[in-house]
Amino acid sequence: MIVLVLNCGSSSVKFQLIRTSLEDIEAGTEEKLGRGIIGKIGMTTATVAFEAEGRPPVRETPVILEHRVAIERVLSLLTDPDVGVIKDRSEIGAVGHRVVHGGEKFAQSQLITEEVLREIVECIELAPLHNPHNVRGYEIARELLPDVPHVAVFDTAFHQTVPEHAYLYGLPMVLYRRHGIRRYGFHGSSHRYLTARMERLLGRPRTEFNLITCHLGNGCSVTAVQHGRSIDTSMGFTPLEGLVMGTRSGDLDPAVILHVMAKEELTLHEANTLLNKHSGLIGVSGISNDMRELIKEAQRGDQHAQTAIDLFCYRLKKYISAYYGVLGGADAVVFAGGIGENAAVVRERSCDGLESLGMIMDPKRNEELNGREGRISTDDSPVGIYVVLTDEEMVIARDTARAIAGNL
Incomplete structure (x- = not known):
């Protein structure tokens, strides 16, 4: 399966195309096909960088005023006959989305359904600088790739095992109950990758x-x-x-x-x-x-x-x-x-x-x-x-494959 990994920020779209499967995950034989970033979205001149093995690198400074144009450019780069790595966007089997905040609702990655999307939107008040752009990226990608599954991978999910005495603050308990004031933690995909990688290094x-x-x-x-x-x-x-x-x-x-x-x-x-x-x-x-x-x-x-x-x-x-x-x-x-x-x-x-x-x-x-x-x-x-060279995109691709297979 070829997974497109998207990380949509306020003015950027990071992306990577990875070939993976449950068998590849077990054997550690996933293949990175291409990766890039579109930055300064909405500014006078955006920046586009894309690299794929055996292909000439792309460096551009076009006008890209909003995320829809950026994600369309991602798909055109991936399918470009000179610099791309797939012939057609139909070769993309799934899309994995980085979502910064899953609150207490999500302790693992999720296939995005209407219900899951509503709960992600509810977490916007916890991450107003990040979740709106993650949601917007998903909505655009769903319109451009409507026939493939989309999976949300949460930065906070790995830390949902933190015990109560470690995640609570010394504040009135009513603030936790009313507003969810607690430690959530972030960079979960990176810490998960490091943990998995250390299994191999420590044997x-x-x-x-x-x-x-x-x-x-x-x-x-x-x-x-x-x-x-x-x-x-x-x-x-x-x-x-x-x-x-x-x-x-x-x-x-x-x-x-x-x-x-x-x-x-x-x-x-x-x-x-x-x-x-x-x-x-x-x-x-x-x-x-x-x-x-x-x-x-x-x-x-x-x-x-x-x-x-x-x-x-x-x-x-x-x-x-x-x-x-x-x-x-x-x-x-x-x-x-x-x-x-x-x-x-x-x-x-x-x-x-x-x-x-x-x-x-x-x-x-x-x-x-x-x-x-x-x-x-x-x-x-x-x-x-x-x-250890961390790889958050690989975690997102792996979780996407696992979520689709029902093997999280």
């Missing part, structure tokens, strides 16, 4: 090991995975909680923002923008939200860049240490995402001083495996430390 079923998985990109989260199940995660009611991120503050005394709002006379919208768009690495450094740039500037002696890196690594170390305790010990720590896979200095700094917990980094391996998968701890380290 054991997930029910026999504990993991601390670190998804580190512009958005960052850490999850405590006990016997294959998420039991705690750093992101909370929204993706704002937890680690310091590219533009998000992470953990913060709630009184701070109330104080700042009063002193700076900020509206709710301005305060939200401050915390989500102007904080984190960009806010502390005043330079960039890109860890690569900060590392370069720190090497040149910029103290603000160094402070931002120090803060990022310190917060990550705190979460790794805390989740080691939550799990009662871990078999491995896993780094993934753009920072986790490519920033050796972040991995080193985040594990420095954790030798007493059994995490012993091998500096040579850590440097050599930048951008590559493998073990970066010493052979005798009681807790393995690994770099």
Whole structure:
């Protein structure tokens, strides 16, 4: 089966075409046919990038004013005789959609029916910046590909196994009952992929090991995975909680923002923008939200860049240490995402001083495996430390195949 994976954001459509089946999933023989992104939708000039094995890459800057045109362009790229990978859109057997928030309604991926769609729409109040665009992408794709099944894969679903004592906040219980105020967690598809991949790397079923998985990109989260199940995660009611991120503050005394709002006379919208768009690495450094740039500037002696890196690594170390305790010990720590896979200095700094917990980094391996998968701890380290190249699109394709087969 050929699955089209769609991830529709406010101004972008990420897509990937993957050949998969239950047999391929079991054997690990799925095939990635092509992938791309259409960005800056609705702006004067959009950006189109598409790559497929054995085909010339596509780089364009057309005018794409709305998502329908973008998804139509995706289908035309995939079927283009010169750069595409299929002859006709009828070869697409299913569409898998990333949906950010499933609330408490969805603990696994779902074939999208009218009832499922209504419940996804009801979750918009929990993710007003994401779910509307996910829904719009589905509606357009359903119109363009009406004869194939569509499946929703939720970022939050993996964390529905987090126990009550870990997902509740110290607020009046009535706020949970009325408004669903609780920890939901995000990046679930990535943490699921890392858990599945570690089965192969450790040579054991997930029910026999504990993991601390670190998804580190512009958005960052850490999850405590006990016997294959998420039991705690750093992101909370929204993706704002937890680690310091590219533009998000992470953990913060709630009184701070109330104080700042009063002193700076900020509206709710301005305060939200401050915390989500102007904080984190960009806010502390005043330079960039890109860890690569900060590392370069720190090497040149910029103290603000160094402070931002120090803060990022310190917060990550705190979460790794805390989740080691939550799990009662871990078999491995896993780094993934753009920072986790490519920033050796972040991995080193985040594990420095954790030798007493059994995490012993091998500096040579850590440097050599930048951008590559493998073990970066010493052979005798009681807790393995690994770099794994995460693949959220593959999780979506696999779940799409499983949902259609009734095998979730």
